Amino acid sequence: MTLTADLVRPSIPAEPVACAHCGLAVPDALIQLEAEHQFCCTGCEAVFQTLHACGLDNYYRLRDLGDSTFQPAHPTNESFLSFDTEAFYKLYVQPKNDGALSVDLTLEGVTCAACVWLLERLPRVLPGIIDARLSLREATVRLTWDPQQIKLSRIAQSLDKLGYTPHAARSELGREAHRKEARKRLIHVGVAGAIMGNVMLLALALYAGSFGNMDVQYRMFFRWISAGLAMISLCWPGATFFRSAWTAIRMRTTNLDVPIALALAVGGVAGFVNVVLNRGEIYFDSLCVLIFLLLVGRFIQYRQQRWADDAVGLLFNLTPRSCQRVEDGQVVDIPAEALVPGDIVQVRAGDLFPADGIVLSGKSSINMAMLTGESMPAPIAPGSPVHAGAQNIGSVVRFTVQSVGGATRIGKLMRLVEDGIREKPAVVQFADRVGKWFVVAITVVAIATFAFWSRISLPLAIDHTVALLIVTCPCVLGLATPLTIAIAIGRLARRDILVKNGVALEQLSRGGTLLLDKTGTLTEGKLRVLNWYGSQSARALAARAEQNSNHPVGRALAHLAQESPANDQPLSDIVERGDGGLSARIGQSLLHIGSPAFTRRNGVDISCSLQANIKESESTQCTTVVVAIDRIAVAIAALGDALRSDSPSAVDRLRQLNFAPEILSGDAAPVVSNIAKQVQVEPERAHGGMMPEQKLRHVQQHGGKPVVMVGDGVNDAAALAAADVGIAVHGGAEASLAAADVYIARPGLAPVVELVQVSRKAMHVIHRNLIISLSYNLLAGALAVGGWMTPMIAAILMPVSSATVLGLSVLSIGGFVRLRKAVQS
Amino acid sequence: MTVLFVILPLAIIMAGVALGAFFWAVHRGQFDDLDTPRYRMLFDDVDSERRQ
Numbered sequence: 001m002t003l004t005a006d007l008v009r010p011s012i013p014a015e016p017v018a019c020a021h022c023g024l025a026v027p028d029a030l031i032q033l034e035a036e037h038q039f040c041c042t043g044c045e046a047v048f049q050t051l052h053a054c055g056l057d058n059y060y061r062l063r064d065l066g067d068s069t070f071q072p073a074h075p076t077n078e079s080f081l082s083f084d085t086e087a088f089y090k091l092y093v094q095p096k097n098d099g100a101l102s103v104d105l106t107l108e109g110v111t112c113a114a115c116v117w118l119l120e121r122l123p124r125v126l127p128g129i130i131d132a133r134l135s136l137r138e139a140t141v142r143l144t145w146d147p148q149q150i151k152l153s154r155i156a157q158s159l160d161k162l163g164y165t166p167h168a169a170r171s172e173l174g175r176e177a178h179r180k181e182a183r184k185r186l187i188h189v190g191v192a193g194a195i196m197g198n199v200m201l202l203a204l205a206l207y208a209g210s211f212g213n214m215d216v217q218y219r220m221f222f223r224w225i226s227a228g229l230a231m232i233s234l235c236w237p238g239a240t241f242f243r244s245a246w247t248a249i250r251m252r253t254t255n256l257d258v259p260i261a262l263a264l265a266v267g268g269v270a271g272f273v274n275v276v277l278n279r280g281e282i283y284f285d286s287l288c289v290l291i292f293l294l295l296v297g298r299f300i301q302y303r304q305q306r307w308a309d310d311a312v313g314l315l316f317n318l319t320p321r322s323c324q325r326v327e328d329g330q331v332v333d334i335p336a337e338a339l340v341p342g343d344i345v346q347v348r349a350g351d352l353f354p355a356d357g358i359v360l361s362g363k364s365s366i367n368m369a370m371l372t373g374e375s376m377p378a379p380i381a382p383g384s385p386v387h388a389g390a391q392n393i394g395s396v397v398r399f400t401v402q403s404v405g406g407a408t409r410i411g412k413l414m415r416l417v418e419d420g421i422r423e424k425p426a427v428v429q430f431a432d433r434v435g436k437w438f439v440v441a442i443t444v445v446a447i448a449t450f451a452f453w454s455r456i457s458l459p460l461a462i463d464h465t466v467a468l469l470i471v472t473c474p475c476v477l478g479l480a481t482p483l484t485i486a487i488a489i490g491r492l493a494r495r496d497i498l499v500k501n502g503v504a505l506e507q508l509s510r511g512g513t514l515l516l517d518k519t520g521t522l523t524e525g526k527l528r529v530l531n532w533y534g535s536q537s538a539r540a541l542a543a544r545a546e547q548n549s550n551h552p553v554g555r556a557l558a559h560l561a562q563e564s565p566a567n568d569q570p571l572s573d574i575v576e577r578g579d580g581g582l583s584a585r586i587g588q589s590l591l592h593i594g595s596p597a598f599t600r601r602n603g604v605d606i607s608c609s610l611q612a613n614i615k616e617s618e619s620t621q622c623t624t625v626v627v628a629i630d631r632i633a634v635a636i637a638a639l640g641d642a643l644r645s646d647s648p649s650a651v652d653r654l655r656q657l658n659f660a661p662e663i664l665s666g667d668a669a670p671v672v673s674n675i676a677k678q679v680q681v682e683p684e685r686a687h688g689g690m691m692p693e694q695k696l697r698h699v700q701q702h703g704g705k706p707v708v709m710v711g712d713g714v715n716d717a718a719a720l721a722a723a724d725v726g727i728a729v730h731g732g733a734e735a736s737l738a739a740a741d742v743y744i745a746r747p748g749l750a751p752v753v754e755l756v757q758v759s760r761k762a763m764h765v766i767h768r769n770l771i772i773s774l775s776y777n778l779l780a781g782a783l784a785v786g787g788w789m790t791p792m793i794a795a796i797l798m799p800v801s802s803a804t805v806l807g808l809s810v811l812s813i814g815g816f817v818r819l820r821k822a823v824q825s
Numbered sequence: 826m827t828v829l830f831v832i833l834p835l836a837i838i839m840a841g842v843a844l845g846a847f848f849w850a851v852h853r854g855q856f857d858d859l860d861t862p863r864y865r866m867l868f869d870d871v872d873s874e875r876r877q
Contacts, residue, residue, distance in 0.1 A: 112864075113864035113867060116864050116868075117867075117868045134861060135857075135860075136858070136860040136861045136864070137859075137860045138858075183856070183857075186851055186856055187847075190844065190847050194843070194844050194847075221830065225834075
């Protein structure tokens with residue numbers, strides 16, 4: 001395959017070399033001068049070799065056809081044995097009639113056309129797979145395979161090897177329901193469109209006939225057919241508006257559908273009566289156009305919102321669903337749903353605990369940041385309680401399951417989330433608030449018109465009032481508002497900001513209170529070395545000594561390697577002591593790295609100035625590490641959760657956009673006030689030590705409306721659900737994704753600024769559309785009140801006004817693009 | 826012009842048939858995924874080139 005080789009062969013080694021698989025720059029250390037292809041990581045190399053061995057090199061050609069973003073491949077090399085268990089089959093696998101089985105798998109890393117090609121060629125590569133169909137939008141492949149020939153775990157391993165880590169897809173039932181709803185809406189649009197076309201043709205004939213001599217029999221025939229078609233449109237697709245208006249009236253509120261339904265009902269009934277009596281005007285063409293345009297606007301918004309919702313749903317699937325149960329001394333992979341209390345489960349380093357329980361064997365530390373917001377890892381030993389969702393970051397442990405599913409701490413938090421969503425007061429959308437005034441204004445004007453004309457003639461009064469009600473229907477607003485919101489959601493989605501709920505945009509544009517979580521939102525959510533006191537040359541030494549450590553403190557120190565002066569004194573005998581430190585040999589000298597207590601136990605002497613540094617570090621709640629050579633302390637490292645570099649400027653921007661920032665954190669109060677100082681939030685607006693329940697109460701009782709909450713952990717989920725707008729940020733837990741209105745797939749607060757700017761822009765467009773729509777209604781209303789309105793004028797005015805508003809909305813897409821460029825630069 | 830009395834219902838019946846075809850396509854799921862098929866058509870070329 002020469003094509004790929006040409007693409008990637010490094011011509012001049014001095015230039016950055018592109019990875020043969022993902023196209024990213026290859027680090028200098030990994031460049032192999034002899035090799036034909038270069039790779040940025042072993043993951044990419046493995047995938048490239050697999051593709052090549054299977055004769056699937058065309059993947060690379062196809063990939064360059066589309067506008068896709070490439071990612072390095074990260075095969076997990078898991079066994080996926082849980083895919084072969086009975087529990088998995090019962091939950092996800094569908095039998096086909098000829099003994100074959102079918103399953104939907106959601107895949108990571110599906111980006112472009114080449115992925116479709118590659119995945120749908122699977123039946124040729126793996127004998128036993130009968131069919132593979134990929135849906136790009138859902139990133140889900142439907143596999144049909146013969147269980148006699150190949151095991152599902154083997155297929156899953158192959159997918160993983162290709163860089164598409166598979167997960168069991170979300171419940172088929174939920175997706176089926178969404179699919180049905182989308183199909184129903186599409187059919188409504190289709191019916192309304194077909195009827196609109198036919199009724200408009202008939203109307204054209206009638207208008208032309210009204211200028212010449214049209215035989216009465218043809219006139220009546222055309223009018224009867226228009227009436228029949230319009231009735232279908234009104235009763236079938238148009239019923240949506242009547243239902244929605246009726247619901248609003250029963251709840252004693254109004255929405256935009258009330259004036260729309262009023263116009264449709266009055267126009268339909270009056271037109272039908274006029275056809276039967278063979279007198280007066282009919283407005284069926286305008287009514288049918290109205291139904292069609294409104295349905296199109298709503299359909300587009302529905303699709304866009306569904307898309308964002310699906311995209312967030314995909315992330316749900318990516319949380320680990322399998323765990324390792326210990327059965328008669330053997331470790332077996334099973335789906336986490338199949339666990340029952342009393343089971344013994346093994347949790348490897350880096351894995352999440354699948355249930356609540358008590359540690360049985362093994363010593364490790366766990367990261368509870370997702371659950372509590374506490375950024376420091378906690379040590380666990382046999383007998384310690386552990387909670388589902390905590391991450392094991394030390395070594396392998398086994399624990400006895402005590403509660404699963406809804407009975408776990410996380411399950412209880414999820415119930416709080418559901419309560420929060422249920423109790424959240426419904427927001428009156430902008431268009432519906434306007435709808436209320438529309439109803440009042442139109443009713444008043446209609447009564448006045450009727451009263452005025454009825455003194456002259458009753459039939460004339462009825463005709464003019466009907467015309468008024470039809471032409472002042474807020475169609476333009478009803479069409480342009482959902483379209484503008486759909487455009488904004490689409491634009492944001494391309495910037496990795498997924499808006500599940502269009503109302504959120506409206507709320508965000510107004511400003512209000514901004515509640516920020518600390519860990520993972522304002523900060524990196526990871527331990528970093530914040531301060532280094534004493535010998536600088538010890539930095540690289542410490543980094544090298546900790547290179548292979550799994551402990552978060554060790555990882556943070558190892559991270560120093562990139563930013564420290566090189567130090568290549570030979571290191572040997574590195575021993576992790578498990579009681580807060582490690583020891584190693586540098587030639588003849590002895591190196592100790594660990595907590596002050598650990599070094600003190602090992603008889604290390606710490607000078608007065610370094611003692612002062614330890615005090616200083618501990619007073620800011622940092623984790624303190626002492627580096628000692630030959631039992632004499634040479635350096636002190638203060639480790640903490642570092643502030644993101646863009647946080648202060650983002651908080652400042654948000655303040656300019658009318659938000660009053662506050663910090664809500666589960667972390668200790670001194671840490672929180674320290675961060676608050678750095679982002680210039682007043683100390684009384686920084687709240688530390690908040691439990692999830694307290695966060696929820698704080699949100700519910702907050703006066704500064706609207707309340708916008710930004711957070712990532714499970715501990716924020718209830719507060720996210722209760723806030724007027726909940727924004728879950730990158731790396732968030734499943735619970736917070738479910739609860740939030742907006743999910744941001746990029747780290748940091750900068751995307752929040754972008755989100756607020758786009759929502760302001762969108763609301764600006766919507767307000768402008770309202771003004772145009774009102775001027776049209778004033779003009780048309782005045783004509784109707786004066787008695788000059790005819791169906792033909794209505795038929796001309798309505799498309800003109802719709803076109804104006806749509807044109808301006810499309811132009812404002814350019815506005816969004818400009819904004820995006822501004823944000824990028 | 827009395828032919829209108831025949832032609833008009835006929836035209837509407839034809840529109841009805843077209844709508845029927847549209848319903849059938851929607852229920853068969855032809856409109857569920859609008860992203861993947863536009864790439865699928867490219868693959869025939871790639872596969873046939875390979876065979877040559």
